[in-house]
Structures are given as structure tokens and as C-alpha cells.
Amino acid sequence: MDEFPIASGPRTTGDTIQHELPRTRVLDLEEDRISRAKVDAALQENMSIKAALKKYPQAVIWSVLMTSATLMESYDYGLMGNFFGLPAFQKKYGDELPSGKFNVSAPTQTELKQVTKAGQIVGLLLAGYLCDRIGYRWTQTLALALIVPIILLQFMAPNVGALIAAQTLIGIPLGAFLTLSNVYASEVSPICLRPYLTTYTQICWTVGGFISTGILRGFVNNKTEWAYRIPFAVQWCWIPFIFVIMMGAPESPVWCVKKGKLDRARAALRRLSSKHEPDDDMENRLAYMQYTNEVELLEARSVSYLECFRGTNLRRTEIACAVYSIQPLCGFSLGNSSTYFLEQAGLNSASAFDVGLGGSGLALVCIFIAWPLLKWYGRRTLLLIGLVIIMISQIGIGALGIPKPSSATAWATGGFCYLFTIPYNITVGPLSFLLITDMPTSRLRPKTAVLARSAYIGTTVFNVILTNYQINATAWNWRGKSGFFWAGSCFLCLIWTYFRLPETRNRLATELDVMFEARIPARQFASTKVDAVSNGESYESEEVYNVEKM
Template structure:
């Protein structure tokens, strides 16, 4: 941690002055509610008699309704395929249409998919709907994160990403709670009522986006500099000091011009060239931390361990564990402004490693016992707390690393790979856990202890410190090939120069106003500043 940030961020480093932007970012992250909601709902559907009567079959052997394993896998995997495909499309679509239109498109697809799932009894139509819903969720997830990366003040990006995780956790809690309330219904309403909730968050978000500006950095990349200035003004508080505003605007403008000069037309190729290669590899790695933590198998097989532990009401206990995750998320919002990114990630991955190890050790000592089951459930709860507390930081760092023009391409690819990693963890887990296969059960945690330990080492040696840095500062440090361990103390002179030029322009506007009011002394100062500003502008254009 550091007491005084070494940053070129010209804005007032508080929360109160940026309430307007925080409110906008809160509504923009609302779409991630869908991901948490789906994650919780679908697992419950597969245990609901009302759902199984429509999409499953009655087993005389088991004397209850069951579902074909292939149908079960497709319901889950088609959603993941959709998120994977949509994340890959984020780059070209976002580069052309912007962040807001991407979220509107996600809302439209969400409506179509939900309507199909509510109205159909055909398993084929359900497959199509799940694929479409996956595309929608992927866009909600990625476009919203791109927006808040580019809209939030540098010192509050961590807080904003806490909003994203809160929305995801609340979605999971709502999904698990509604499933708990309807799972005893023996008709289609048992799953139709939960599905109807899919309409709520996207509708609210789509209406609110009408009143919100587009990402100013995207507008700057598109060469629409006047619109970018208007968008930035809408994001910042009306009482903001003009010197601070023009300094920030000039930093974004000057740095973006530099970036556009260096990147050629084929952005998919530019990601892998020069200094962008390092940024791309780091972005892909840190976003995929989520898949390497082992959260997918822990969350999906919680019910199994609840059963072993002798818990009679697994639905209610699942809600409780999800609430623990929300507590972890709220906890992270409180400390994220005051702790370095690297510190948060090292503590988070270390805690995840310890929880995975302890689950495995307990199961090795007392395999299959009620005591072991209860211990595993306790460590699942702790794992959920630490994972949810640290995971927004990994998403945050991943989006801070690419430059303004390449961010949607790099971040979209990273998100797609993370979804693949999560799917792979979910798909392979039964081979390790199932008694008919390897039968490791909680001993599977030994593998994930190893991956988490590697993440800690990777963070120490390769992840740079970006706390309180503007995106333009991060760009300058990568362009100057600053070593990983010098990011924290490096002074960005280039971005700072842009900021001073912007502040000088603000002084010039003040002098102009005084000159027009008849102050001769101030008028002379204004003419001098105008000449200096024009020279600086000419140098920048060259």
C-alpha cells in the first residue's frame, strides 16, 4: 500500500464529488445480474419435478422424475457456448457501435430467449433459447465492464467493479431464493416464475441508458472529440472545477491520438505486436484467474457436499452460502480504494489455495464421513467469501491493461477464454469426483490448490500495479517498457504534460472571460496564454 498515489489523475480524489458517475456506473453494471441469476436458477431447475415433467422422463427404477444426462449437459453448455461466441464478437461490434448499443442488443436477445423458454415445451426450442441467452449474458457481462472501465475516475474504478460483483451476487441470491420458493410446485409455474425475473434487470437498464452518455474514450477513438467532451461532462459532477475537467479531457485526447497513430487497421493483429503483446498476454492471463481458482466445481457441487454433511434443506443452505459471497463483495468495496491491486490478488488467491487444500486434506483423513462433509461445507463458505471479495480486482486489472482502441478486442477475447476455462472445469469435474470414475470427491482440491499457488507466483512476478492510475498512464508505462515492479512508483511525464496543457486552456478561458469584461491586465495575460496554448496544440498535432 502507499499513502500518496503517484498519479496524473487531475480529479479530486474523493467519492462525494463523483456521485453522478457512480450512479451511472451502478445502472450500467445491472446487466451482470443476469449471469448470477442464470447460474443459480438452472441448477435448481434440474431438481424441480415441474421442470423434469416437461423436459425429463419418469424413471420406474428411481420411482421419480429424472432427466437425460445429454439434455442436462446441453442446457448448461449451450449457455456457455453463447457467452463464448458473444465475447469474441465484442471487439468488432463495440468498435463500430459503441458500448450502449451493445447493451441494448443484449436486452433484445434476452427478451427473445426468455420468451421462448417461457412459452415452449420443446427441448429443441429450449436449446436455441439457451444459446441466445448465452449471447445476451456475454454481452451484458462484457459491454458493461468496458463502459465502467472507461467512464469511472481512476481512483474509483475498484469501487465500481464492486458494483458489478454485487449485482452478480444479488442475482445468484435472487435465483436461489426464488428456486427455493417454487421448487415444490408440481407444474410448469415452478420454473416459469423464476424465468420471468430475466425481464426485470435488462428492462430497467435499457430505460436508464437512454439518459446516459456513450463512453467518452470510445468516442475519442472514433475521432468524435466534441461528442467525447460532452459525454465526459455528463459523467462528471456539474460543480467540477474546470481546470480538473479540461486536464482530464486533454489527457484522454492526447493519449488516444498517440495510440491511434501507432495502431494500424487490423486490430486483431495489433494485439500481438510490439508492446501490445505484453499487454494482451497479461490481460488474457489475469482474466482467466477466475477459471483457475476452481470456483466452477466448488459452486456446482456444493449441493453434493451439503448432502454428505447431512444438511436436510440444501436449497436453503445454498442461499446462505451465496449470501456469504455477497458479504465478501461488500467487504471488498470497503477496502479496494486503500489496497494495491497486487496485494488484493495475492491475498485472494492464497486464501482460495488454502481453502482448496483444507477440503482435500479433510476428505483424505475422513473420506465420506459427516464430519468431513461439514468441514468441506465450511471451507466452501470461506472459499466463496474470499473468491468473491478478490475476483472483481482480476476483472478490473484485465480491463486496465489494453489501450483504448484495443480494449474491446483484448478484453472480449480474455472473457471468452475465461468462459471456456470455467466450462472445462465444470465438464471435467465429474471424472474426478464421481465414484464410478476416479472417485476423488473433495480431494479434487489438491489440483486447484496447485493452480492457485501458481496464480500467486504469477502475480508476484508479472502483474503490474495499476491502482489509482488513469488508463492513459497505464498506456504510457507499457509504451515506455517499464518493468513490472516499477509501475507503482513510476512518474508519467507525458500524460502529466497533457494534463497541464488542459489546465492551461482552462486558465485561458478564465482570462478570456475577464478580458471580455474589460480587465486590461488580465487581458494581456490571456493573450500570452493563448499564444502558448496554440504552440502546444501545434506540437501535439504534429
């Protein structure tokens, strides 16, 4: 048996690797609380989905409701991506071509889409800071209040400059919704429900895109200014509903424990549990959260952004950032069949929007297919398989871009875009939301998720700028041949995943803490067995965590 603990330098004795823990670093938790933590860890590891739904029904409901705020970001993102294929928008904000048609130039497309990302990075960094101080609910409520007047700026924008300013500003509050609601879902849910409640974020993202594409499809033949103003105004409709949700939701009990608000954590756990849940079980759950918090305090007392780059947290931050970045780096701007790309491939505006709607509907179905797969297969395995299929679909898109555009090649390209959509929404899309909450310590989860989302935004900027120039008729005009470039990018993602991504399926937070501290190689995580909770004495003496290769 190989043995590892949480500690600082390794020492080797025969076949046993030990990390000594300084005697001055004592776990500040009573023996009774540690015993309760052990009981809860065993319960969580062996709980079935059915039992979890019965035991924590309110956690599921509040997680789903809080995640619905993701619709705000995905709707806005879908709007701007599809506006470039809307004739009325092209005429208002684009340039007239020699053929008499209007086209939004590649630089303008880039500015309109990327300034929002710049605003989001600012908003994300602020959200991570505020979340640690005022909690998830109030941080997102503040962001929601800021959005109301900014939508008015979008609605009234008289020219491209004003619209660019509005898109920059709206990115700041939008940065909080998807990231913090995803982290909230991971913290209120038991381990067996976490894959479903965190990947539900992908459902909300897809639904938001579907709604925006559907609304624009309804205005594709409308040549007036209302064709693009009404879609902006729709964003006001769901703000009151999201506000009520934010006001009524319980705060994350993990956040309450980090802040030392144990009574508030108990109240949150009561609201997240069944009304028949025994107080003793809830106290055990609270004890495990306390135990996790105390263990992680021994490694790092700070919850600053800098702490995410120190010690073993650096590896965890790298993985979270890289996993999230795989979404754009596999070429989703091209493969997700944007209406503008399909128009350049040879489809008319109406048909391009129809294909986009079909892709969104297919994506929604695929996420539900992903759920049973998450139960039976590891995250690492699914991601590797998904990247292989995505790479093949990008090669197919590239091959169809070689001949001159025609109706046949355009529809075939749409077919390969669907081939991209299926594995992307079964693997890469939902797994990213799950893995970025698996990787960090519980104390650094909000900050690490913010950094991962920022990395995603940075790589998305790279993806969108390149794609805009690759497919734009007034720029490089690569059309479908762009698929070859993104197939190569996807291959690099595949190599990184194989060597760097650990398997986290069915792992408790303390188990992952132990394995990262022990520096277990990524490919050995799945075959390593860990004691989730150690004895209290192991922090006062030089005992170790037990870690064995299965």
C-alpha cells in the first residue's frame, strides 16, 4: 500500500511514500465533528441517485432555479452571433457590397462580439472578489440590477459605436451569472447529483441560444428596425423572475462554513433538504463541510487569486482553465453552425436560421443523452472520445470547403455541423461545467472557476476573431476550409487531455485534496483509493492519509 497525506515534503521508506506534516499545523476540529464527517463521507459515497433526490429535493430545485440565470448570458451571446445573418441588422450596421447586399465587416463583427468578452473578464474578477465577501445570492442580484439600464443602451443604439459601448458594458454583469450559478450548484448538491446539476448549465446555455435563434428566425423577413430591437427588449422579460429566485434562494452552506457562519449554514442545509431529513444527518453533513474547510486551511489560509497559483493549486487551476478552454479551441464557432457561416457556405438566410434552430434542438437532446453516460463512464474517457469525433467532423467540414459553394455542399456542411454538435454537447460542452467545479479546493472554487471562465473567454476571443476572418467574404474567405485549422487545434486538445486530465468521477472533495497533494499522475487517479476522512491525530502527529493503488 502507498500512503500519502496532506503535507509539504516527501520522504520515501521502502515502497511507502510519506509526507510529513509539521506538528504546529493542527486540525482545529473536535473528535466528534471528525467522526460525524466520516459518517457523512461514507453516506455520500454510497448514496444512489434515487435516495439523493428523496433526501435533497430542495437542493435540486434551487440549483435548477439559480442556474436559470445562465439564460441571460447565452441569449445575449446567441443574439450577437446570429445578428450578422439578419438582413435588417446587416443593413443598419453593415456596409453595402457591389452586389447590392449588405454585410457586417469582419472588424465590426469582431468588435461587437469581443468587447463583451472584455467586459466579462472585468465582471468575473469583480464577481469572484464579491462572492467571497457577500455570497452568491447578493453578487448575482447586484449583477442583475446592473443589466436593466444597459439593455436600454442596446435597444436604442443609433450606430455601431453606441452598440459596441453597450456590448462592452453588458459584459460586466453577465460575467457573474454562468460561473457563480454553476459553482453554487456544485456546492449545494450531493456528489451523485453533481454531474447532472452542474451540466444543467449546458442545457440553459443551449436553451438561451435556441430562444435567440428562434426569435431572430421570426424576424428574418422583417426589414424594419424592430427586427433587431425587439430581440434586445426580450431580455427585460425574465429579469423579474430571476430577481425573485435570487431573493428566495438559500445561500451556499459551503460559503457559510468558510465565513464561520455555522448557524446560517445549518439553516441553509435545512432549506436544501427534505422536511423529513433527520437533524443528525444534517449535522453530519455540516461536519464534513467543516472538516473539508479545516483541511484546506492547513494548506492555504488565503482565498486570494494569487493562492490559485501556489503549490498544488497551480496544477488544479491549470486543469480547470485548460478544460474550459477546450470548448472554443475545438472550433465551436465554426462547428456550431452559425447562420453567417452557413450563408457563406451557400444557404439563404431563412435556411441558415432553420439549420441553426435544428442544431440547437439537437444540442438539447444530446445533453440528456450525456446524463446516463456520466453515471457509467468517467469524465476523462468521455472527453477523449468526444474530441476524436469532433476532430473528424472538422476535417469533414474542411473537405467540403474545397469545391465551389453549391446547395449540395452547403447542406452537407450543415450535416457535418450536426456531427460536431452531437459529440460536443454530449462530452466537451457539459463536461467543462462539471470539471471546473471538481478541480479546485472548496475554499478556492469560486476564484478558480472565475479564472477558468476568464481563460475560456480569452480562447473564445482567439476562436471568434480567427473564425470571423476565416469565413468572412470580405476577409480571408476560407469558408469550410477553416475546418482543417480547427481539426489541428482539436488534436492538440486531445493530447493535453490524455496526459493532464485526471479522473474525478465519484470523488469527494477531501479525496481530491489528498491526491493532488500527493501529486498522483493524472492517468492514475481512477485506480487510486483514498480515505476521505482521516483521524484527528493525523494532524497533531505525523500520521498520513491512506492512499492505495487499486
